[in-house]
Amino acid sequence: MKKLLLIGIKDLKLMFRDRAALTFMLLAPFLLTIGMGFVTGRFSGGSTGLSDIPVVIVNLDKGDLGNALEDLFNSEELSGLMEPNASSDPEAARQLIESDEASAVIIIPKGFTESIIPTGGVTLDPNYVQPEPVKIEGYTNPSSPTSAGIVKAVVDEFISRVEEGRTSGMTSIVGLMKDGLLNPLNVEKEASELFQNAAESESSAITLKTNIEGSDAVELDLLSYFAPGMALMFLMYTVSYGGRSILAERAGGTLPRLMISPTQTTQVLGGKVLGIFFMGVAQVGVLILASTLFFQVRWGDALGVIVLILAAVFGATGWGMLITAFAHTPAQVANTGTVVMLIFSMLGGSFIDLENFPPFIQTISKITPNAWGLDGFTTLALGGTLKNLTEPVTALLVMGTVLFGVAVVLFNRNGLVQK
Amino acid sequence: MESILEVKDLKKNYGDFAAVKGVTFDIKEGEIFSLLGPNGAGKTTTISMLSTLYTPTAGDASIGGHSISKDPMAVKQVIGVVPQEIALYEDLTARENLIFWGQMYGLSGKSLNSRVDEVLEQIGLVDKAQNQVKTYSGGMKRRVNIGVGLLHKPRLLFMDEPTVGIDPQSRRAILDTVKELNKQGMTVLYTTHYMEEAEELSDRVGIIDHGELIALGTQDELTKQVGQTDTLILHINENEDTEALAESLKGLDGVLESIAVDHEVSIITPAAEDVLASVVSKANERGIKIRSIDIREPNLEAVFLHLTGRALRD
Numbered sequence: 001m002k003k004l005l006l007i008g009i010k011d012l013k014l015m016f017r018d019r020a021a022l023t024f025m026l027l028a029p030f031l032l033t034i035g036m037g038f039v040t041g042r043f044s045g046g047s048t049g050l051s052d053i054p055v056v057i058v059n060l061d062k063g064d065l066g067n068a069l070e071d072l073f074n075s076e077e078l079s080g081l082m083e084p085n086a087s088s089d090p091e092a093a094r095q096l097i098e099s100d101e102a103s104a105v106i107i108i109p110k111g112f113t114e115s116i117i118p119t120g121g122v123t124l125d126p127n128y129v130q131p132e133p134v135k136i137e138g139y140t141n142p143s144s145p146t147s148a149g150i151v152k153a154v155v156d157e158f159i160s161r162v163e164e165g166r167t168s169g170m171t172s173i174v175g176l177m178k179d180g181l182l183n184p185l186n187v188e189k190e191a192s193e194l195f196q197n198a199a200e201s202e203s204s205a206i207t208l209k210t211n212i213e214g215s216d217a218v219e220l221d222l223l224s225y226f227a228p229g230m231a232l233m234f235l236m237y238t239v240s241y242g243g244r245s246i247l248a249e250r251a252g253g254t255l256p257r258l259m260i261s262p263t264q265t266t267q268v269l270g271g272k273v274l275g276i277f278f279m280g281v282a283q284v285g286v287l288i289l290a291s292t293l294f295f296q297v298r299w300g301d302a303l304g305v306i307v308l309i310l311a312a313v314f315g316a317t318g319w320g321m322l323i324t325a326f327a328h329t330p331a332q333v334a335n336t337g338t339v340v341m342l343i344f345s346m347l348g349g350s351f352i353d354l355e356n357f358p359p360f361i362q363t364i365s366k367i368t369p370n371a372w373g374l375d376g377f378t379t380l381a382l383g384g385t386l387k388n389l390t391e392p393v394t395a396l397l398v399m400g401t402v403l404f405g406v407a408v409v410l411f412n413r414n415g416l417v418q419k
Numbered sequence: 420m421e422s423i424l425e426v427k428d429l430k431k432n433y434g435d436f437a438a439v440k441g442v443t444f445d446i447k448e449g450e451i452f453s454l455l456g457p458n459g460a461g462k463t464t465t466i467s468m469l470s471t472l473y474t475p476t477a478g479d480a481s482i483g484g485h486s487i488s489k490d491p492m493a494v495k496q497v498i499g500v501v502p503q504e505i506a507l508y509e510d511l512t513a514r515e516n517l518i519f520w521g522q523m524y525g526l527s528g529k530s531l532n533s534r535v536d537e538v539l540e541q542i543g544l545v546d547k548a549q550n551q552v553k554t555y556s557g558g559m560k561r562r563v564n565i566g567v568g569l570l571h572k573p574r575l576l577f578m579d580e581p582t583v584g585i586d587p588q589s590r591r592a593i594l595d596t597v598k599e600l601n602k603q604g605m606t607v608l609y610t611t612h613y614m615e616e617a618e619e620l621s622d623r624v625g626i627i628d629h630g631e632l633i634a635l636g637t638q639d640e641l642t643k644q645v646g647q648t649d650t651l652i653l654h655i656n657e658n659e660d661t662e663a664l665a666e667s668l669k670g671l672d673g674v675l676e677s678i679a680v681d682h683e684v685s686i687i688t689p690a691a692e693d694v695l696a697s698v699v700s701k702a703n704e705r706g707i708k709i710r711s712i713d714i715r716e717p718n719l720e721a722v723f724l725h726l727t728g729r730a731l732r733d
Contacts, residue, residue, distance in 0.1 A: 006522050010508070017510040017551075253506030257567070260470045260502075261523040262495040 003263050007271025011245060012278040025238050025283045029230040030290060033223060052083040053147040056093040056105045059086065063113025069136075069158050070108070081150070090137075097139055103147035106155060107137040116162060149353065153382045223297045224381035225374075229350035231287045232312060232370045236344055238283045239313075239320025240337020242276030244330040251330065269411060273404070276320055280313035300380030304389055308376040315369035315396035318403025319344075325410035344368040372396050420447040423497075423575050423606050424469070429478035431464050431630075438464045440630040441478060446575070446608060446623075451601050453617040454610040455719060456627035457729070462610040463503055465627070466579050469608070470500045483574060499573030503580045505560045506567075509553035513544050513563045516552060517570060524571035534570055542566040543592070558589025565596065575606045582616065594619060614720045626723055633726050642717040645725040648675065649691035651698065652713040653684040659707045667705065671697050680730040687721055 015021060059070045073084040085102075087093045096102040115134040138155055140148030249255035249272075258268045288305065291297040299305045323340060327333045345351060347361065348370020354362055365371040376392035424446040431439040439461045446452040454462045467473040469480055471491035480487045483497035507516050517535045521527075526534060539545045542562040552560060561581060568576060578597065582590045597620055601607055611617055617624050618638060626634040626641070634641055655661050661679035668677040668686060673694040676687040688694045691714040702709050715721075724730060 003523065006519065010511075010519055013515075014508060014510050253502055253504040254508060256467075256472055257500070257502060257506040257520075258523065260472050260495065260498075260500050261520070262492055262525065263523055 003267045004271045004274055007258075007268065008274030008278050011242065011272065011275025012282060014245070015241070015279045015282070021241055025234055025241070025279075026286055026290075029234040029287055033227045033230045033287075033291060033295075053081060053104075053150060054083050054085070054096075054102045055151050056085050056087050056096055056102045058088065058090050058093050058105065058107040060088070060090075060110040061108045061112040062110075063117075065113040065116060065162060066108040069106070069155070072154070072158060073106075078154070082154075094139055097141045100141065103141045104151035105137075105139040106151070107139075109134050109137065112136065149378070150382065153379075157383075223291065223295055224299065225353075225378060227287065227291045227295075227297050228299075228374055228377035229345075229370075231284045232316075232348065232373045233341060233345040233350045234287075235280050235284055235313065235316045235373075236319065236341035236370070237337060238280050239276055239316045240323055240333055240341065242272070242279050242317070243320040243324030243327075243337065244333040245275070246272050246324050247327060247333055248330045269408070273317060273321060276317045277313055280316055281309060284309050284313060298381060299377070300383065301385040304376075304380045304384065304386040307386055307393060308373065308380065308389055311393040311396035311400075312369050312373035312376070314400035315372065315403075316400075318400035318407070319369065321407035322403045322410075325407040325414070344370050347371065349374050366395070367399075369396055369399060372399070420449065422446060423448045424480065424482050424608065426465075426469070426480040427478055429465065429468060429480055430476045431461075431468055431473060432476045438630050439468070442625075442627070442630075442632045443478075444625050444632060444635055446606060448574075448606055449601070449604060450622045451597065451607045451609060451620050453621040453624045454608070454627050455612070455614065455617040455624050455723070456610075457612050460612075460627045461630040462612075462627055463579055464630075466500070466577050466608070466610060470498055470577055471495060496571075497574050499568040499571065499576045501565050501568040501576065501578045501581050503583060505557075505564045507552050507560065507563055510551055512549050512551055513539065513555075513566075514548040516563060517566060520567040521570045526571065534572075538566040538569055541569065542596070556586075556589075558585045558592070561585050561589060561593060562596075565593065569600070573605070575608065576600065578607060578609045580610055580612070582611070582613070614718060614723070617719055624719060626719070626726065628723075628727050634722060638719065641719060641722045645687070645717055645721050646689070648687050648689055648717055648721060648725075650713075650715040650718065650721045650724075651686040651688055651691045651694065652715065653686070653698065653702065654710045654712070655682050655684060655702075656708050656710060657682055660705075661707075664702060664705055664707050667701055668698060671701065674698075676724055676728065678724060678728070678730050685720070685724060685730060687724060 015025075055073060057070050057073055059066045061067075070084075070086070072078065073082050090105075090107050093102070093105040093107070097105055112134045136155060136159065138152060140152060246255065249258075255268070259265065288297075288299055288309070292299065319340065320337070323336050324333050327336060347365045348354075348368035349365065350370055354365055354371060354374075357365070372392040372395045376389050379388050379392075422445040426442060426444050428441045428443055429439060430437065430441045442461075442465060444452075454465065456462055464473065468475045469482065469487060471487050471494055475488065479489075482494045485493035485497065487494050508519070511519065514535060517538055518531060521531045521535060536545075539548050542565060544559060544562060544566075547555070547559065552563060555563070565578070565581060568578070581597075582593050585593075594616065597607060597609065607620075609616070609620055621638070623635070623637050624641060625632050634644065653664075655664070659682070661682060661684050665677045665679035665684045668674050668684065671694060673688050673690065674686055675689070676685075678685050686694070686698060695712070699709060699712075720730070
């Protein structure tokens with residue numbers, strides 16, 4: 001383990017002495033982020049982010065939950081960010097998207113509350129199957145993807161909290177009845193109160209996550225989208241740079257020299273992988289730190305950011321190793337790495353929000369660490385925490401593990417050095 | 420004297436190509452043993468197998484009592500390797516390189532630092548130790564390359580053509596270092612295609628060609644194989660047809676062998692003074708101007724020429 005670390009640290013040290021690589025790994029993404037900031041008006045001196053997102057709420061439910069969601073969009077906390085308008089005609093509301101007058105339309109269908117808080121009460125029948133809740137419909141404007149994304153995030157968060165409340169409420173009531181602590185005659189009343197509380201707690205949960213101290217509005221800073229996009233794009237360069245170093249060491253004789261020393265092959269390979277991982281973490285870490293210090297980019301929950309960085313770098317390192325295992329020369333890794341970097345960046349949403357792509361492209365994008373990483377960083381920027389990162393973090397870890405496995409098989413087959 | 424290295428019928432094939440065709444030799448503790456042969460003879464492949472980097476196709480070797488096939492990790496502790504290419508991290512300083520490689524050999528803490536100081540002293544780079552290796556001359560890099568191989572005080576040091584591509588002064592310093600290390604008790608396996616280096620350093624020499632060990636012994640034993648012969652070397656001007664001259668000299672009385680290499684023609688003869696006049700005359704006949712002539716007593720070059728019909732530099 002010690003040698004593994006020593007090799008990894010040595011590689012990190014070498015990276016920081018390679019000025020050309022440093023320029024590409026740190027300066028280029030930083031400058032591109034600044035460029036994106038200018039293009040999007042982030043540095044124009046006016047608003048520091050999105051505000052007054054036009055959203056139309058069609059509340060056909062008029063029940064407790066439907067009203068709670070409508071109230072949420074009209075709440076004080078979201079007043080700077082959202083500009084909600086009520087409508088009773090779903091078709092007319094959808095037309096507003098067509099005419100580009102709204103970023104999103106939320107249709108709360110009739111019976112939404114009833115499907116979640118059944119007025120018929122709760123049954124102890126073990127075979128009882130709870131009905132599927134009526135789904136909220138959302139329509140977003142492709143020309144304003146970020147605004148639409150924010151609206152969607154607010155609704156998703158609301159639904160997620162309602163789901164949590166529904167499950168926990170049901171479990172609590174059934175538990176109380178089994179223990180004889182709740183009279184079955186009072187079940188309906190208790191259930192309604194529980195769900196009501198759950199619905200009411202939505203606004204506070206969302207408010208806590210999106211409220212920014214000293215600001216009059218909840219904002220998704222555009223740089224919080226572009227900065228990770230650029231960082232993830234150049235992360236792919238960094239991992240291919242690291243992979244290239246394996247072949248460069250092979251050609252330069254230091255890899256054979258390592259193999260001649262009393263060091264196991266697994267330690268040598270593991271150390272090189274660790275080096276790539278360190279480089280990736282250092283690169284993304286430096287970019288995050290710099291963008292926070294210089295542009296006040298809000299990355300969100302610190303623990304979530306750290307875990308996501310580690311997972312994203314792990315997934316990307318897997319790709320770096322796979323590219324290296326297939327290549328024969330450092331130049332091949334460099335060329336392939338650059339192509340992969342650009343394709344993954346486009347597919348993964350570093351330039352254009354993935355929601356603008358057709359569904360099959362969105363599906364293909366799942367092979368990229370960029371897509372999962374951006375998904376996670378956007379979640380964090382919108383107020384999510386580590387708890388909300390289960391899917392992207394798991395996907396990135398699985399991605400990295402599978403790719404490492406394939407790379408190790410290839411290295412074993414071909415040999416780290418010619419034998 | 421006890422053998423520290425015993426090589427038995429070591430072979431290495433790459434597909435149909437046999438790079439090493441079953442070499443057998445041993446090295447006694449405290450010896451300098453040279454493997455002498457032209458480029459592509461199989462010297463580096465042999466050293467690569469002995470240093471456990473390449474797996475032999477057949478045969479085995481024992482180093483310090485450990486088999487290279489069965490116990491490579493134990494072998495690695497006994498040997499130090501100075502590879503032919505400069506295997507260093509050019510963006511690190513000499514000291515950083517030595518520290519890193521020392522750590523790879525299990526050194527750490529104060530013992531590592533003091534050993535690095537000793538090695539820097541030994542290779543004469545104390546003053547430049549904090550400079551990045553990429554700022555060094557070729558000779559200085561070679562010295563650091565050697566220093567890395569010495570860090571863990573190996574009992575047996577493999578040096579694979581350590582003087583290739585460096586200036587005469589650095590070459591001299593390296594040869595002196597090898598002799599000094601040997602004086603201190605280190606056994607050395609030295610590969611080279613320079614006859615002079617093998618002659619100056621070696622207790623025993625193995626001559627290798629096309630993957631085969633074609634001669635083995637002390638210099639005296641080897642030169643006796645070619646009998647009491649001299650080597651006459653004609654230095655010819657550029658653009659002259661040395662091949663044709665060498666061919667025409669083969670018919671002269673007293674010429675045992677005649678070979679053209681670059682701008683020289685080497686002639687093996689029992690007595691140089693007896694053939695000198697006829698050789699010069701032959702050259703004049705062909706209109707070839709001789710710049711100078713060297714007469715050398717029996718040496719390893721002559722042995723190689725005698726055994727293979729080719730010069731070492733072919």
